[in-house]
Amino acid sequence: MPTDRTGAGSSDKVTLRVAILDIDSERRSAAAAVLSQIGHVGVTEISTFPQKVDDLTEILKDPYDVVLFNADCDQDLAFDLTARLCGDARINVMAYSSRADMKLAVHLMRAGAREFFTAPFDTNEIVAAMERAASRCAVTSQESRAASRLFVFLGAKGGCGVTTLAANFALALAQESTGKTLLIDLGLPLGDAAINLGIKTEYSVSNALQQSDRLDARLLSTLVVKHNTGLSVLASPSEFSDKKLSPDSLDRLVSVAREAYDFVVADVGSRIDLLGTSLFDRSAIVYLIAQVGITELLNANRMITQFFFTRPDTLQIVLNRFKPSDLLFDEKKITEALTRPAQWRIPDDYAAARRTRETASPMVLIDSPIARAIREMAMTAAGLTEKAEKHGLFRFLR
Numbered sequence: 001m002p003t004d005r006t007g008a009g010s011s012d013k014v015t016l017r018v019a020i021l022d023i024d025s026e027r028r029s030a031a032a033a034v035l036s037q038i039g040h041v042g043v044t045e046i047s048t049f050p051q052k053v054d055d056l057t058e059i060l061k062d063p064y065d066v067v068l069f070n071a072d073c074d075q076d077l078a079f080d081l082t083a084r085l086c087g088d089a090r091i092n093v094m095a096y097s098s099r100a101d102m103k104l105a106v107h108l109m110r111a112g113a114r115e116f117f118t119a120p121f122d123t124n125e126i127v128a129a130m131e132r133a134a135s136r137c138a139v140t141s142q143e144s145r146a147a148s149r150l151f152v153f154l155g156a157k158g159g160c161g162v163t164t165l166a167a168n169f170a171l172a173l174a175q176e177s178t179g180k181t182l183l184i185d186l187g188l189p190l191g192d193a194a195i196n197l198g199i200k201t202e203y204s205v206s207n208a209l210q211q212s213d214r215l216d217a218r219l220l221s222t223l224v225v226k227h228n229t230g231l232s233v234l235a236s237p238s239e240f241s242d243k244k245l246s247p248d249s250l251d252r253l254v255s256v257a258r259e260a261y262d263f264v265v266a267d268v269g270s271r272i273d274l275l276g277t278s279l280f281d282r283s284a285i286v287y288l289i290a291q292v293g294i295t296e297l298l299n300a301n302r303m304i305t306q307f308f309f310t311r312p313d314t315l316q317i318v319l320n321r322f323k324p325s326d327l328l329f330d331e332k333k334i335t336e337a338l339t340r341p342a343q344w345r346i347p348d349d350y351a352a353a354r355r356t357r358e359t360a361s362p363m364v365l366i367d368s369p370i371a372r373a374i375r376e377m378a379m380t381a382a383g384l385t386e387k388a389e390k391h392g393l394f395r396f397l398r
């Protein structure tokens with residue numbers, strides 16, 4: 001059972017949320033006592049210790065800036081826990097041991113741990129470490145405040161409807177909000193977002209990535225094509241390339257795009273290899289697209305528990321092609337598989353999908369159940385829920 005305390009003089013505002021994972025109550029309390037002397041630190045003591053990395057999902061349900069754990073467990077487990085926690089760039093992972101074990105410290109640092117302490121604790125050492133963590137968090141949140149909003153569409157499996165939803169969501173966002181909106185098609189090597197929108201493109205993501213060292217807002221603006229709703233699209237290349245995508249070039253593209261646009265929407269297909277890039281930075285909203293099928297739900301479960309368990313607030317689950325009358329599983333089973341209820345259900349709308357294929361006209365521009373559902377997602381993302389209510393969108397969906 002987690003117990004919370006807040007640091008000295010910080011009842012007004014917690015800026016650093018720290019979880020201590022340790023079954024040794026004496027050691028845990030000693031660490032908590034030191035931390036609670038520091039202003040603006042919120043401490044949660046967790047007396048359950050994971051026996052395997054997957055247990056972290058259950059144990060760390062709330063978001064934390066720092067996870068501090070007792071590394072006097074099995075060394076492989078300590079290493080795996082560190083590596084898994086570090087998969088979430090928002091978390092500063094720290095460990096402690098009752099032994100001044102340099103080998104263990106180096107081992108954990110290699111896995112990504114930021115700090116290693118030896119008990120009994122040196123208060124100054126812990127205060128300095130928390131200051132470093134707080135400044136890292138402040139930099140990240142300032143960066144994300146200055147930048148635009150990023151929405152990433154990821155499929156639990158190929159063919160789940162990522163491109164359909166990302167392209168139409170971006171279009172609705174561009175129409176409904178006053179913000180400049182860019183859709184980036186990273187469904188490489190051959191994405192089809194432009195086709196879904198009925199537009200022809202000359203340049204693509206490849207041109208932006210190849211020139212990443214000189215990429216700026218001006219160059220980017222020459223590579224995008226504008227849909228007549230105002231949406232800008234950076235399309236996927238139309239030819240196969242055997243070149244591996246460079247994460248640094250992609251980070252540069254995302255950063256330039258976020259400076260130049262108010263809303264950036266990325267179609268990443270099912271590319272979980274992009275997880276370490278800034279597309280999945282702490283401020284991005286990730287829409288995980290699944291369908292009610294055995295493989296889709298199984299994959300979604302793996303992705304949520306392995307990669308997204310630390311982002312309960314910024315992961316939104318979307319069940320596409322949803323047919324309440326024709327479900328393989330009941331709602332309870334679906335929620336169990338997804339570990340939480342899905343936020344969005346997009347109806348199976350064969351007629352609208354067929355119309356798009358035949359007329360190359362985007363789904364969201366013609367009134368239909370799927371158009372209304374996608375428009376509601378976009379309006380909520382842009383903070384326009386009142387407008388959505390006025391349009392009667394919510395009445396239709398609930």
Ligand SMILES: Nc1ncnc2c1ncn2[C@@H]1O[C@H](COP(=O)(O)OP(=O)(O)OP(=O)(O)O)[C@@H](O)[C@H]1O
Binds near residue numbers: 348350
């Ligand atoms: N809600 C829906 N109702 C009916 N048809 C849909 C729906 N969503 C998507 N489709 C159809 O399913 C097919 C696959 O969709 P889409 O190309 O968007 O999937 P994807 O996840 O991007 O696939 P890929 O993995 O190939 O990139 C398309 O023919 C599309 O028109």
Ligand SMILES: [Mg+2]
Binds near residue numbers: 162163164187269
């Ligand atoms: Mg696609």
